[in-house]
Amino acid sequence: TQAFDYNEHPHRRFNPLLGEWVLVSPHRAKRPWQGQKESAVVEDRPKHDPNCYLCAGNTRSNGVQNPDYKDVYVFDNDFPSLLTLDVETPIDENPLFQLKPEKGINRVICFSPRHDLTIPEMEVEAIEKVVDAWKEQYLDLGSRDFIKHVQIFENKGAVMGCSNPHPHGQIWSQSSLPTLVEKTQNNLKAYYQKNGTSLLADYLQEELKRKDRVVIENDHFAVVVPFWAIWPFEVLIISKRHFGNISQMTAEERKAFAAILKGITVRYDNLFETSFPYSSGMHQTPTDGEEHPEWHFHMHFYPPLLRSSTVKKFMVGYEMMAEAQRDISPEKSAQMLRDLSEVHYKKG
């Protein structure tokens, strides 16, 4: 029996937010890769693209003209996944065929009129405007009776299904708590009921002590590669103060949040000197009108790249049938990210 080395030995770790195990095979990062490569990102984009349906002043496919916006611009998604229509619930007595109509509102948020920028290349002051808009959207959508949950997220990069490189995110708000949010809520609640404290506050306190998975921090937020991360360079932004949602941030916290968003995404871009793709999204209090002391504001980043700007991790086969699996230890990933410059490589 050998002593355990978490950069050498296969093991499983437990994700307390989802209540699931994850397989870690750190020794496997050494295998050669002969599979599919992604195409490199085209870096040369104009400041304004006359063919982009998100650029200021351009006309979208439904004939609506975008205003000549100067910072952030939010509009209802032209191809929403959810509608505000009222429909009858069909009746099926068989419990194996459960179906419920779902209502909701989907929006698009342009982060900047500049077609050639992304969050890591924007000024912190410009990112603050995005944070303010997210707060307004959370409040506006969340205030409606039929909206119980507001999911704010961004798909960045073609490899993440993003069909337009113009910097933008999405907001899908709906009448039910989505599966992964409900699971997270159940786990946060069980912990809160047992310990009387926030799971993520306790977790963050311990990570700041242990240090090996911390990437960056400022006065109000920290970025860690979670102990249970599944994506090679997955990170979690956690607020240092225990509050439930973006509308509860102080003005100073909103500024610090904008700064940490820039901090982590600049390091992402620097890792492989490419516009680093990811899906990111906030998890926060549902807008169901109930008290939720168990919720603690956090934001996930799930980036697909593994070894270079063109080689990603495939979550397929074993991962789809059995369990999420990673090939590099979270500690090693955190160290790689931590060691990078805070200055964007294009400005270096």
Add this chain to the structure above:
Amino acid sequence: TQAFDYNEHPHRRFNPLLGEWVLVSPHRAKRPWQGQKESAVVEDRPKHDPNCYLCAGNTRSNGVQNPDYKDVYVFDNDFPSLLTLDVETPIDENPLFQLKPEKGINRVICFSPRHDLTIPEMEVEAIEKVVDAWKEQYLDLGSRDFIKHVQIFENKGAVMGCSNPHPHGQIWSQSSLPTLVEKTQNNLKAYYQKNGTSLLADYLQEELKRKDRVVIENDHFAVVVPFWAIWPFEVLIISKRHFGNISQMTAEERKAFAAILKGITVRYDNLFETSFPYSSGMHQTPTDGEEHPEWHFHMHFYPPLLRSSTVKKFMVGYEMMAEAQRDISPEKSAQMLRDLSEVHYKKG
């Protein structure tokens, strides 16, 4: 309030195997796609490729020479995610940092010496040899004390992270029940304890009555697009008889299983007249030595393509943060697959 139409109205459906909801946005299939396209599959492959590490007689990167095999060939994975090494379990008192070493054996199974074939292009007799080998592997690996679960799966196509087009699958066997298998087992068990019957037997019986999600069937197996499918053309092969694993199939059932595998994969290839990518995998009784009357043999197919041979569904953003989401109704997908020829397009 309108009457409900499941090809028009957004709704959620419940997956009783995983205990999770899925968002269905059928009206959204109409949106235009300007995003990433996959490269078309190269169809012209030699029968034997001297540079393929899976072809008969060739030498692999670790110096081992493949035998001159004539049908199926199984060997230990040269880059396994799991090892048979015994390591100490590190001690951490904090419940937010749970970690356990994991043991296991990973194998590769070549389905045929022919580099240019895939399951849909193989003869049923040749697929029967694959089924027999899967059965032997399940028994061989499952008989070891430290192996509690044997995951048999296939990643087909570069878009599914498959690094070699030579027809092959994988087997990852390990000491623990993987997350998704454990979840499935819990749900099957709860149903069995409540009703005294197999969830999947009851489900299949009802699907065969309703017919709208059935793709094909033979005497011993049926293929349905499950009511709760998340991938556009996801299907489930379910055995008509209630048994737990591949070693319990009769000789006739093994033949029927090979035939249905060919039947569904030929229709897959015919859908977009391309070698249709997917991850597939069996779910069956764990090899933990316990009785498992709740288990019912089934096999999942998760194919990524949505509209054509180059446009896939991206499970990103909302799906990663909130809930799986699909853009076409399972009923419509089943109908499209059902209407296809049983003769492979290359032979048509």
